[in-house]
Amino acid sequence: MQSPPIPREGALAKLVVENVSKRFTSQRAIVQALDGVSLTVAEGEFVCLIGPSGCGKSTLLDIMAGLTVADSGRVLADGRLVQGPGRQRLVMFQESALFPWLDAFGNVMFGLKLRDDLSQRERKEIAEHFLRLVGLEKFKHAHVHELSGGMKQRVALARALAPDPQVLLMDEPFASLDALTRDQLYDDIQHIWMESRKTIVFVTHNVREAVCLGDRVVLMSPSPGRIASIFDIALPRPRDINSPDLGDYTSRIAAALKNTLKEAVSE
Amino acid sequence: MQSPPIPREGALAKLVVENVSKRFTSQRAIVQALDGVSLTVAEGEFVCLIGPSGCGKSTLLDIMAGLTVADSGRVLADGRLVQGPGRQRLVMFQESALFPWLDAFGNVMFGLKLRDDLSQRERKEIAEHFLRLVGLEKFKHAHVHELSGGMKQRVALARALAPDPQVLLMDEPFASLDALTRDQLYDDIQHIWMESRKTIVFVTHNVREAVCLGDRVVLMSPSPGRIASIFDIALPRPRDINSPDLGDYTSRIAAALKNTLKEAVSE
């Protein structure tokens, strides 16, 4: 799914989005979901995409994943043109995309079974390892609907991590969880990221969440979807979502977010 | 549904919960959902119930509503024994309990049609008034599934307010909404409450939400469900959920909440 190398743009750029535009034509209207978006994500970086509903965050993520084809512009992963989905860039979705006909273990195995380079025993070991990592070794054979929302997203995380992708694309993975569970998962994801040093692009519309998790926070504005501004978050890790240290960044970004909304309305 | 008056306990007590216990026997286990809970809610007061999952918040609310019968203890509303659900104490539920076979207007009319003291024209006017109040006059004839989560809960609020109950019992009404919508609704509910001076009991497990909305925050602890402590929130209104003023109360209550969890686990 990847073409031959193209001359590099940035030395350690894992993902390069170049001038990407995307327009949707539905029965009622034409929506310019993305309009000339460019973004570079470095290897091992944790980037958060934030913005009001409909500003094109999911669309951008899908284009990075290769699930959606951009109208113009291109996406490079490791300097190669992205032409379709690849195991190197796994997506973890907003709603639970776990397969109900498989149990927790079966779900984690799904991606692994598609890797021919592993023996069945290795696959099992890897799946068990990642279930343990997300703290669900006891729920190996639980059915999907028996898991709580938080547990489901943990399984989804294990499923996304197990095939050892270099890039993890996450689309509001914690949006439907309650606050307590969410707080727990902020810790988990930070630990996992710090250990595995994956490159992560994380979509959210919760400002505090973005500040807590990201090295950089990319703020997008709607209609047409564009990158409005980018914030570097220079805070030590791990960060606590309830810590007052986040307050400063949070209120700055929240204010900028409100601005994008106002502009969108006044336009 | 209400028995003759019983000598009052507190002059302006709208709702009195006296030593209420409730136990559920399911196939697998016996759960003491509530154990000797007493609580008095004054007229026009805004009380928030908070506590970890399974501590009996919903059960207590249902008993106040008259939907569930307590094993022992009693509930008085306006000094009368609560023996069943009554129009004076409407419940607004966590999940959307809107009727999908009716449109927004039809849902708001449902409770009004059960009031014989109104003419059809009055009912229509009232329903329109409340739809306007929650800002949905344009969506009068929208189908339920066409509304966003926040709009649905607005219709549910209008439906609960329209029959003019004296007490509003709300069971995590905003739990499934996204942050931006929620913030908007915090403002709305505070305005409505300040204007109409309903008595409100509001269940949540979001500490910040409880602090933002409540005159008092009642913290419950699980297994068995009991009232752990009560916090008076002495902040001016309207309160902004993002305001740093809430920080102090929030961290105190959050700490107390974590304590109840630890105790529950160590027990």
Next chain:
Amino acid sequence: MKRVAVALAFFVALIGLWELAVRSGRWSAVLLPSPLYVAEYLWAALLDGTLLESAWVTLKRLLIGYVAGVLIGLPLGLLTSMSQTLEDTVGAMALGLQTLPSVCWVPLALVWFGQTESAMLFVVIMGTVWSVIIATDYGARSIPPIYARAARTMGSEGMHKWTRVILPASLPFLVTGMKQGWAFAWRSLMAAEIYVTILTGFGLGHLLHYGRELNAMDQVIGVMIVIVLIGLLADRLLFSPWERFLHSRWGTNVKAS
């Protein structure tokens, strides 16, 4: 528009192939009559009134029996949904009798009612009623309890609760059950008409049977086409409006159209 054209082209091509197959002479005209003959039969039967008469006889039986079946099944289903005991008894009986192809009732119906309309109605009712009972029962039991609780806090009780909450809330199940009841009723009526002569009127099934008796496959195929058309029409007229209502109200399964 383009999609309609494609579908039309497909069916025209199908008929063309059929005609070609007949012309090839590989099959005798008894085995496979030409589509032209079928059309000729249909035209003649339309002109001399047989087709309309028998379609009317069949439809009358079907509609009366079906409506009666629904009117009996609906309250019974609501009743069984209210009590565990009724569910274990009447419900179990309904479950058993639903698996019985209702053409099996024909011999009993004939000795009970004679070769009359009543016998046909009985068979149609037996085809409808159990499906409706089961669907209503299941529907009423599957309603999210939160609807009933919300209604109760607003003061809805008794008849009001049944007609304004339970019944509309179980509509999605009801429509499924009523569709199934219709399918079974339609099948059993056809089977019954093909199987026995009814003194009070000849339906489409009889016409088909006579086609067989006369070895007139053009008549058989012609009547089959009419039966398909009536089936599709009934679906369109009876159930599509409800399904569209359901889908637009519940927001489910909106198929791209």
Next chain:
Amino acid sequence: MKRVAVALAFFVALIGLWELAVRSGRWSAVLLPSPLYVAEYLWAALLDGTLLESAWVTLKRLLIGYVAGVLIGLPLGLLTSMSQTLEDTVGAMALGLQTLPSVCWVPLALVWFGQTESAMLFVVIMGTVWSVIIATDYGARSIPPIYARAARTMGSEGMHKWTRVILPASLPFLVTGMKQGWAFAWRSLMAAEIYVTILTGFGLGHLLHYGRELNAMDQVIGVMIVIVLIGLLADRLLFSPWERFLHSRWGTNVKAS
């Protein structure tokens, strides 16, 4: 336990009432034979082998035809789900032919295949295949797109996608469609057996028809009871395991049992 007892008591009481009704003498023995006679018939037919023989003949036809129908319908349904054009053509044809009671195929089947097993199989297949096509098509189209997208990012494509994602994800619809196909096949086979003689073997439908020919309502009712039992058993053996799997995996509709 108590519930089983209640149900048992109900059915025993029902039979008791029936016997009483017969004893009252209001109905002649031809209209309503005593349950004892029915039991006697069943016992005798069990002993002389008629019942088992004909049940076996019927079941063989049903199972072979049904399996063939599913094997034809499943891939066709997946195919139509993949293309709008196929949906508009093959799908529309399936929709039309599904409304045709498949007993209507009997006359054609007889001239095409003679009074043989093949004719019966054809009728059963016509009862099954359209329902399976429609259900598979609908099921494959109703899959939440997020499943397919998740599978794609993990590298699932082609056959793997069809067999490991699309098919299992549409299982809930498939089972419904296969149940409906079974119900239609069962109904059409009974109707066909009652309607025509097949040289290669007598099934339950023939036995029922013979009961009618002898004016032996005890035989008719006895065979009906056997048909109900087989229907319930088939449901239990063929579909309940799937449904239980579905309900436990998907967590839907878990009925209090």
Next chain:
Amino acid sequence: PRAMAQSTTVRVGHFPNITHVQALVARAFERQGRNWFSERLGPGVKVEWYTYNAGPSAMEAIFANSLDVTYVGPNPALNAYARSRGDEIRVVAGAVNGGSALIVQPNSGLAKPADFRGKRIATPQFGNTQDVAARAWLVAGGLRITQTGGDAQVLPTSNPDQLSLFQSKQLDAVWTVEPWVSRLESEAGGQILVEEKNAITTVLVSSAAFLSKNRDLTQRFVSAHRELTEWILQNPEEAQRLARDELQASFRVDMAPELVARAWTRMIITPEVTLDAFKSFMTSAQQVGFMRGAPDLSRLVESP
């Protein structure tokens, strides 16, 4: 109104078959404006004709009270009498005897029941006179026969199907009734193995309730039937023509004059009927397991 209708209308059933010759001739007369029966039944009495193609459904019609009198084979009548424990059916006159036979394929070598092991014998209808006769004949020859199988396969098949199946050699033998016996002989080269010259083929049956309520009327009906039979015996040529016309006009059945004439020679047209004949039918029906116990036949034949 119902009682009125009962007393002024006689609902009569018959098959569109040459062995129901009295009904065919009477209906042919009616088409010519001669109301043979109603003229003899008294003023205000109407006759309505209903056509059946099988004895059991005619009997069903009597049970369900949609028929008063019918021409029918003796076995369905006997069977219906036994099933209703003698309460519903009365045989009031004879009509036609003989005319049925067992036809085998030419040069088949089939001669006695034992030769039929594993063979297929078609009969016109399950449980009808020829069907019971065939089964009883086989059982008497030592074969085991059940409703759906046994040592030989008795295959109830409609008469037109029999002919084509016999022609294509899918049937080894057919036990049937005129005119099919003649057609099988002439069109398929079949050979007659067993011929039942005196067996009853058609009788006139009345509903017991109708008989007891309208004894006089039934009596007049029966004597009209006897008179008609007499007329047929005296005018065979004209009767044959009338029967053919009626089959042609009402049922679109085309029968060659030779065929009818040939069938005529095998039929004995008679209004007489005796209980003894039914007793042997009962024995046969019991032998083949169609009848349980030994019903009391004393009320079966009742000539009013």
